[in-house]
Amino acid sequence: MEANLLAAHLPTQLPPDLADGVFPAGCPSRTVLDHITSKWGVLILVALSEGEHRWSELRRRAEGISEKMLAQTLKTLERDGLVLRTARPVIPPHVDYSLTERGYELTALLVPLVAWAYDNAGDILNGWR
Amino acid sequence: MEANLLAAHLPTQLPPDLADGVFPAGCPSRTVLDHITSKWGVLILVALSEGEHRWSELRRRAEGISEKMLAQTLKTLERDGLVLRTARPVIPPHVDYSLTERGYELTALLVPLVAWAYDNAGDILNGWR
DNA sequence: CGGGATCCGCGAAGATACTG
DNA sequence: CAGTATCTTCGCGGATCCCG
Numbered sequence: 001m002e003a004n005l006l007a008a009h010l011p012t013q014l015p016p017d018l019a020d021g022v023f024p025a026g027c028p029s030r031t032v033l034d035h036i037t038s039k040w041g042v043l044i045l046v047a048l049s050e051g052e053h054r055w056s057e058l059r060r061r062a063e064g065i066s067e068k069m070l071a072q073t074l075k076t077l078e079r080d081g082l083v084l085r086t087a088r089p090v091i092p093p094h095v096d097y098s099l100t101e102r103g104y105e106l107t108a109l110l111v112p113l114v115a116w117a118y119d120n121a122g123d124i125l126n127g128w129r
Numbered sequence: 130m131e132a133n134l135l136a137a138h139l140p141t142q143l144p145p146d147l148a149d150g151v152f153p154a155g156c157p158s159r160t161v162l163d164h165i166t167s168k169w170g171v172l173i174l175v176a177l178s179e180g181e182h183r184w185s186e187l188r189r190r191a192e193g194i195s196e197k198m199l200a201q202t203l204k205t206l207e208r209d210g211l212v213l214r215t216a217r218p219v220i221p222p223h224v225d226y227s228l229t230e231r232g233y234e235l236t237a238l239l240v241p242l243v244a245w246a247y248d249n250a251g252d253i254l255n256g257w258r
Numbered sequence: 259c260g261g262g263a264t265c266c267g268c269g270a271a272g273a274t275a276c277t278g
Numbered sequence: 279c280a281g282t283a284t285c286t287t288c289g290c291g292g293a294t295c296c297c298g
Contacts, residue, residue, distance in 0.1 A: 012237045013178050018247050023172065025193035028250035033243065037166035039291095043152065049142050055260055064154035066292055071261065080253045092259040093298085102249065108141045109242045114158070116238055117165065118147050120231065121157035124209045168271095184280055195272055200281065221279040222278085 035080055036106060040065055040073045045099070046114050048083065049107035052098040082106060164209055165235060169194055169202045174228070175243050177212065178236035181227040211235060 014022065022029050035041055043062045047053060053061065059070055074097060077083040082103035088094040099107060143151065151158050164170055172191045176182060182190065188199055203226060206212040211232035217223040228236060 012233065012240060014175060014240050014244060018244055019179065022175070022243055022247050023190055023192055028254050029243070029247040032246045032250045032253050033171060034168060036242075036246065037168075037171060039163060042162060042166060046143060046151070050148065061152055063152055067261075068293090069291060072291090082253075087260090091298090093261080095260060102252075104141065106245065109238070109245055111141060111143055113165075113238045113242065114151055114162065115143060115147055116235065117161045118151050118156075118158040121161045123231075124161050124211075125157050188280095196281070197273090198271065201271090216280090220278090222281080224280060 032080070035076055036082075036110070038073065038076075040069050041077060042110060042114065044070075044073055044077065045082065045103065045107050045110055048097060048099045048103065049111055052096050055095050055097070058097065077103075161209070164205055165211075165239070167202065167205075169198050170206060171239060171243065173199075173202055173206065174211065174232065174236050174239055177226060177228045177232065178240055181225050184224050184226070187226065206232075 021027060022033075036045065040062060043065075044058060047058060047061045055070070058074075059065060059067065062070070065073075074083060074085070078085050081100055084098050084100050084103075086096045086098070088096075150156060151162075165174070169191060172194075173187060176187060176190045184199070187203075188194065188196065191199070194202075203212060203214070207214050210229055213227050213229050213232075215225045215227070217225075
């Protein structure tokens with residue numbers, strides 16, 4: 001299984017000092033974690049890791065997302081400094097979304113996770129009905 | 130920034146064939162992704178990456194979790210084959226939770242993500258009020 | 259085309275009480 | 279100690295209408 005090749009050179013445990021930091025209820029990392037692991041956040045970020053997308057492209061890509069949730073998710077990710085919004089003042093409007101430097105840093109960690117989920121989905125869901 | 134060291138040897142994009150697989154609405158990977166990126170799921174998995182924990186230890190560790198959500202989260206992760214439940218038939222009851230092989234595979238990807246969230250939480254949340 | 263504003267249902271999640 | 283059962287609340291997210 002190729003996931004072990006990945007596992008081989010990554011820390012499999014949280015550094016002790018971090019461990020004290022991420023578990024408390026009020027810690028900021030909880031909030032950030034909630035943003036980036038949100039249902040649609042993951043999908044949007046991964047889609048953008050392939051490059052710039054327009055609003056309507058993202059809407060079609062993340063199948064099932066409502067306009068409201070797309071707007072909300074993009075706004076959150078933009079305020080987090082992960083996504084860059086570029087609006088061109090033309091009629092009809094043209095708006096592009098792309099990842100910031102920080103966004104790419106994040107998707108580098110997110111993409112393997114999504115790939116793992118995809119690879120293991122079959123096995124995992126067998127236990128369910 | 131040390132996250133780039135990580136990024137250097139990981140795929141930063143989803144393989145094209147996976148990209149077609151993860152975005153459709155009904156695909157199984159969506160379900161799996163929802164389990165492992167759930168609010169409490171991430172915290173429990175990361176806690177268990179440090180080794181075996183008892184119920185009450187997990188309850189204290191994931192500060193703010195209710196008994197209901199702990200039970201629900203553990204049950205889901207157990208059915209997904211990520212967490213192993215070991216009950217010793219003594220009085221009072223003694224139950225240990227640990228990661229399965231597959232669980233360790235997953236936390237190898239999850240731990241860097243949590244670490245990244247912790248490292249970047251300060252910067253990210255500055256844009257908010 | 260790319261949103262914003264509003265209304266609202268329903269499932270997720272909290273609180274509390276009880277038990278093997 | 280390690281849960282289950284029940285009730286209630288809350289806010290996520292869908293639907294709809296509107297606008298620059």
